[in-house]
Amino acid sequence: MASSTSNSSWRKGFRDGLPFVVMIVPFGMVFGVIGTEAGLNIAEIMGFSVLVIAGSAQLAALQLMADNTPTLIILITSLAINLRMAMYSASLTPHFGPATFWQRVLAAYVLVDQSYALAMDRFDRNPEMSTSDKLSYYFGVAAPVVTLWYASTLSGAILGEAIPADLQLDFIVPLMFLSMVAPALKTLAHVAAALTSVCLSLVFAFLPYGSGLLVAALVALVVGSQVELWTQKRAQT
Amino acid sequence: MSSFNIWMIIAVLGVGTFLIRYSFFGLIGDRQFPPWALRMLRYTPVAVLPGLVAPKVIWPNGVDGGYDPATLAGAAVAIAAGVYSKNMIVAVAAGGLVFYATGWVLN
Numbered sequence: 507m508a509s510s511t512s513n514s515s516w517r518k519g520f521r522d523g524l525p526f527v528v529m530i531v532p533f534g535m536v537f538g539v540i541g542t543e544a545g546l547n548i549a550e551i552m553g554f555s556v557l558v559i560a561g562s563a564q565l566a567a568l569q570l571m572a573d574n575t576p577t578l579i580i581l582i583t584s585l586a587i588n589l590r591m592a593m594y595s596a597s598l599t600p601h602f603g604p605a606t607f608w609q610r611v612l613a614a615y616v617l618v619d620q621s622y623a624l625a626m627d628r629f630d631r632n633p634e635m636s637t638s639d640k641l642s643y644y645f646g647v648a649a650p651v652v653t654l655w656y657a658s659t660l661s662g663a664i665l666g667e668a669i670p671a672d673l674q675l676d677f678i679v680p681l682m683f684l685s686m687v688a689p690a691l692k693t694l695a696h697v698a699a700a701l702t703s704v705c706l707s708l709v710f711a712f713l714p715y716g717s718g719l720l721v722a723a724l725v726a727l728v729v730g731s732q733v734e735l736w737t738q739k740r741a742q743t
Numbered sequence: 744m745s746s747f748n749i750w751m752i753i754a755v756l757g758v759g760t761f762l763i764r765y766s767f768f769g770l771i772g773d774r775q776f777p778p779w780a781l782r783m784l785r786y787t788p789v790a791v792l793p794g795l796v797a798p799k800v801i802w803p804n805g806v807d808g809g810y811d812p813a814t815l816a817g818a819a820v821a822i823a824a825g826v827y828s829k830n831m832i833v834a835v836a837a838g839g840l841v842f843y844a845t846g847w848v849l850n
Contacts, residue, residue: 528832550749557757562788566795567752571744580752585759587791593784595767596776602768614765676803677814677842680796681821685834687792688825699786700793707794708801722794723787730786731779 512642515635519624519646526620526651531658533561536678538662539669540565544572548663555659559618559652562686563587569679575716583719594622601629602644604637613641616648694737699730812849817842 534555541551546568554564563584570580594617602613625644629635635643691697703726710718776784800818803811821838828834 532832532835545744546749550746550753553750553753554756557753558760560760562792563756563760566792567756569795569799571749571752574744577748577752581755581759583791583795584756585763587788588760588763590784590787591760591763592766593776593781595764599767607769610768611765614761614768617764676799677817678839680799680814680818681835681838681842683792683796684800684818684821685825685831685838687789688822688834689829689831690789691826696786696789699789703790703792703794704797707797711798711802719791719794723791726790726794727783727786730790731782734782734785 511636512638515639515642516646516649519643520649521646522624522628523620523647523650527654530620530651530654533682534655534658535662535665536682537561537564537568538659538664539666540568540678541659542663542666543669544568548660548667551663552656552660555656559616559655560588560591561655562683565679565682570716573716579716579720583716583723586720586723591617591622597626598622601625601637601640605641609641613644616645616652618648618651620651621648693734695730695734698733699726702726702729813842813846816845 537555538551541554542548554567558564566587567580567584570583575583595614598613598617602610605613621644624647625640628643629640687700691700703722706722706725707719710721712718713721796818800814801810802808803814817838820841821834824837825831825834
């Protein structure tokens with residue numbers, strides 16, 4: 507029966523998604539706390555977590571808002587962080603293409619790093635899965651990830667209003683991002699891109715309106731992809 | 744920043760991020776990225792995030808404000824712990840511990 511296999515797919519997804527609690531909950535709470543420290547009210551903080559659901563981009567936007575960066579630069583920088591999701595969208599399309607319009611809309615809404623990574627892994631291993639099975643598994647993974655993201659943001663925001671303002675939160679955003687990027691430095695190309703980004707953002711720190719970061723990121727993208735090409739060529743010869 | 748401005752940022756980020764996620768499902772369809780675009784997209788987080796925080800680590804009090812030993816030590820330990828353990832939580836814990844411990848010792 508299709509509905510019972512879909513049901514078990516959903517439960518399997520839910521169980522696979524659950525361990526991400528250890529990452530989602532602290533991250534959501536940090537966002538909530540920092541949001542209140544930055545002067546946002548609970549509705550605005552929840553607006554970010556419900557409408558954007560992208561932790562890195564949200565945190566980056568918050569940081570840039572606190573730095574009085576112009577709105578346009580805030581938007582470009584934060585959306586640039588989310589561009590990787592276009593790649594996720596492209597690789598999930600062969601699996602979700604036959605789904606209905608609203609299923610695809612919902613699937614897009616909950617497309618995050620975790621749901622993408624687990625779903626692609628499972629679909630690759632089980633090519634015989636039906637579209638509805640795939641969707642069930644994917645939504646099963648997303649369920650705990652997304653609901654815990656809302657809940658932890660909310661509790662962080664409530665907590666943040668009770669915490670004294672001198673917690674040296676200025677360090678927390680850099681700490682989160684460095685801790686997120688460091689484990690991703692798997693290849694020479696990743697290291698080269700990260701180093702380029704760091705060096706150029708310091709060199710261009712004098713540029714107005716935080717635009718130095720955009721220049722640094724753009725060059726870092728090119729450096730990363732060129733180093734990848736170069737290492738591939740070297741491996742072949 | 745005004746409430747209107749904050750909600751405008753939330754709305755544009757929300758819609759923009761949704762469109763990025765929905766792009767291939769609904770708008771572009773079953774077509775693949777050219778390889779050069781895939782290569783660039785792979786590096787977006789690692790190209791943006793380090794540059795976003797580097798000035799905060801080197802000049803936590805603005806470009807003329809000088810260095811802060813606790814920030815530098817905490818950041819260095821977070822990076823080292825993250826590269827070594829491949830675990831974000833370990834990196835946050837190690838970097839945070841060193842940051843607060845250094846600040847406490849020096850003050």
